[in-house]
Amino acid sequence: MNNQDNSVDTQKAAKYNKWVVVLSVVIPIAVAILFGVKIPNVEPLTFLPPIYATTNAFTAFVLVLAFNAIKNGKVKRHESLMKLAIALSVVFLVLYVAYHMTSDSTKFGGEGVIKYVYYFILITHIIMSIIVIPFVLITYVRAITNDIERHRKIARITFPLWLYVAITGVVVYILISPYYIF
Template identity: 40%
Template sequence: MNNKKVAMIVVATLSVVVPALVAVLIYSPYKISADYEWLKSIPRFNATINSLTAVLLIFGGVMAKRGNIALHKLAMSLSLFLGVCFLLAYVTYHSTMDSVIFGDANMDGVLSEVEENSIGGMRTAYLTLLLSHIMLSAVVVPFVLLAFYFALAQDFVKHVKIVKFTWPIWLYVSVTGPIVYWMASPYYPL
């Protein structure tokens, strides 16, 4: 089997397995018992990772336009590394903790009518942003992996072609992640 075929199989497999694993962990009623206080800080850690990724993506894009390929490679490699770190932390968090419910002020795991009325349209705005963030984060994974593959394979024509729509989606996901965290942060347990 040639390298291109192996790469495409890896990209396809990861593109299915990663979102499926995340969905199972989020919606599973079974959580790994772990009573570690540091687990509660993972959402803030992930928001920081997303913020750093956004900065690196912008820097990497600027470096590519300026022709500084060495700094472009470094920025994009660090972005991918941070993406892997994010995924590992995200899986750790959601395998041990329940998801936060936006607006659940008393943190009892139920959004009462009173709580829902007190946040009004903010819940719709939050859920719209969250849904777009989640959907685009799942969609962008195979394209990011393909962009890296094309760069490594030195097929720069395909790399540039795929990056034209992959980069803005990845940047959107990296920017909306911290915004989603900031909006939901009052509802995380301390």
């Protein structure tokens, strides 16, 4: 990821930053649109929720490993783990959209305090999952353009946001899983 002369590649950064803006807008809009699309005459992919919840769990685990790697000065390991975390997040997104394009949304059936806890976690998860997209992309661009100081600064924000999204994705699944119809 680093240039050999350790200088920031500003031309590369400018090019990538345009993609950051585009993807940060297009991804949430595309997901929202696709969430409402139902593919007719296709077998519902009801087996996907535990798979994409597990993908979220792996993402959280990989993020913690990557954090520990960089804290221990293992830059290459950190780099590899962060690429894996991004790939896992993309896999999650594809599976999530595929499920919702083929299956009806599951209604949460809990009552009382747990209902409020579930909806609080779900709403904050959804909001943070949208907010984290540009943070992840900007953090990655700063790393690959060798803007390490600015990478570190934004990574301090990106890491807890992304970890929250990954962990709450699992929690949301655990809370709603009793209500899935298979």
